[in-house]
Amino acid sequence: MISGFMNFLWACFRPRSDRHVHNGSDSGGRQDGLLWYKDTGQHFNGDFSMAVVQANNLLEDQSQLESGCLSLQESGPYGTFVGVYDGHGGPETSRFINSHLFQHLKRFTSENQSMSVEVIKKAFQATEDGFLSLVTKQWPMQPQIAAVGSCCLVGVICGGNLYIANLGDSRAVLGRLVKATGEVLAIQLSAEHNACIESVRQELHSTHPDDSQIVVLKHNVWRVKGLIQISRSIGDVYLKKAEFNRAPLYAKFRLREPFRRPILSSDPSVSVHQLEPHDQFIIFASDGLWEHFTNQEAVDIVQNHPHNGSAKRLVKLALQEAAKKREMRYSDLKKIDRGVRRHFHDDITVVVLFLDSNLMSRASSFRTPNISVKGAGVHLPSNTLAPCSTPTETSTN
Template sequence: MLSGFMNFLRACFRPRSDRYVHSSSDAGGRQDGLLWYKDTGQHFNGEFSMAVVQANNLLEDQSQLESGGLSSHECGPYGTFVGVYDGHGGPETSRYINDHLFQHLKRFTSEQQTMSVDVIRKAYQATEEGFLSLVTRQWPVNPQIAAVGSCCLVGVICGGTLYVANLGDSRAVLGRAVKATGEVLAIQLSAEHNACIESVRQELQSLHPDDSQIVVLKHNVWRVKGLIQISKSIGDVYLKKAEFNREPLYPKFRLREPFQKPILSADPSITVHQLQPHDQFVIFASDGLWEHLSNQEAVDIVQNHSRSGIARRLVKIALQEAAKKREMRYSDLKKIDRGVRRHFHDDITVIVVFLNSNLVSKASSVKGPNLSVRGGGVTLPPRTLAPCAMPV
């Protein structure tokens, strides 16, 4: 039965090398079917590796690495910015974040003349407000944009300090060497906002004590208002502004009772970590990776293999695990086209940032070359029909 289903999928959805136009500001990245990757590169504080695999009809994961100036002024500070934006409901919010968040961060860094938690929080707030303005403008002709949102994971390395900010359930994991044993421990640096976590449900219930349906167990999955798993995001305006939770928004997004205060939040959880010589690397990834690999498994893979191509290796191992769960071969999974691929795994973005202690300890005022890399995806050429695969 499964083999017959696979033969059908291969016949209908087999990718062809000439079907797609590959497009990204990749700074040397490469495309292989639905996989985009940059095996190795140099950032202000060491080396990095990036990989993105597409599952949705339109890539909803967006990502970037910016190295060099973190301010609009040449006087600094300097460092490395990493962003992983896992969209849902469509790619509009994650694309918007990719285009605006880092620019906001540079503006606020210029105003305060230093990197800080306040700068990062203001950059998030400005991005949220900017997307709200976009939704307000587009609402009359495209009301469904009110139901599009994105998780938002950011890491900033500046002057020996690592700031990690997060909305949603993407994750940053540090690999730290233990001198006594030689092993490398996995340390999660980001707080997650997913209703499957009991503390998140408790927080929502305390914020909405009069709403017995603020979290609902639906098909064995905890969801906020029975609609969405995450409690914090950029976008998802339909659960933040009651005026957008009405017709002509699709009925499945509309709540029965109007709400008086926002249900979801755009206030990120931010941690500050003083980097030490035994801090080896940080893995920034969307939840598409973490649903198949534990923190320690991912750290062990990075530690035990070559740096070049390590992000691509992590993506491949995650896909192998996804195939195994569906009792199929990895080679067969690779032949399934985007859209239908979403039945087997999510979009996956991985950025591995290696930390050179000599470079990390440099003063944030020491100038370095600018580098900008964005994770790529597959786009259709103009006036071309989309594949018969349907989005999930």
């Protein structure tokens, strides 16, 4: 049965030979089919590795690493910024975040003259406000943009502290060495906002006490209003502003009853961790990775192999797991083109930050060259919404 289905897919969707790699001038990455990767690089606090594999027709995952000055002022502070933006319904929101969030962070850091939880929250809110403004302008011509959104996971290392901010279900996991045993334990740093988590459902019920249908179990998956799995995001304006939940937005997305308060939130969960010498590395990844690995499994893979190519290794092993679940060979999975590939796995983004304790001890005012790397996918004209942005149900995948 699987074999027949595969033959059908290959007959209808043959891999294209006219791909063009889209690497920003500062990306320095390489391409292997639908896999983009940068095996190693230097950031303010150590080494890093990045990888992105595309499954959707248009890449909905966006990512960036910014190292150096975290302010508009040359005096700093200096440090490292990582962002993983897992879009859904189309690529517009994740692309917008990739272009604006870090710039907002630098502006608010300058005004505050330091890094803080408040600075990060302001940067998130400014990004949300900016995308709402874009939706408002484009609504008359492209109403479906109101149903496009993105998870948003950010890590900032500055002054010996690690700030983790998150909306949605991407995840940051720390690998910490236990000196007594030599083991490296996985410690999840990010709070997730997915309706499959009971505490998230309880939060939704408490904030919407008059709505018995705020979460609905549909096809064995908990969804907010039966539409979307995550409870917090950037974008998804149709579930935040009632004026966008109407025609000409597709009926599939519209709620039958008007709502008085936003159903989804753009308020990130933010935590601060003081980094210690035994903290080895941090894995930032979209949920496409965590569908296949536990936190500890991912940490073990990074720990038991060389730093070089760590992110690519995690992505490839995840793809091997995806192929195994479909009783396929990895080599066969690689032959399936974007769009169709989404039936087998999600876009997957991984950034691994290795922490050098000697570099970590530097003051945040220590000046270093600015480094900017953005994960890339197959290049297509950036015109309108993704062709496959009208599913029966919106998911975060």
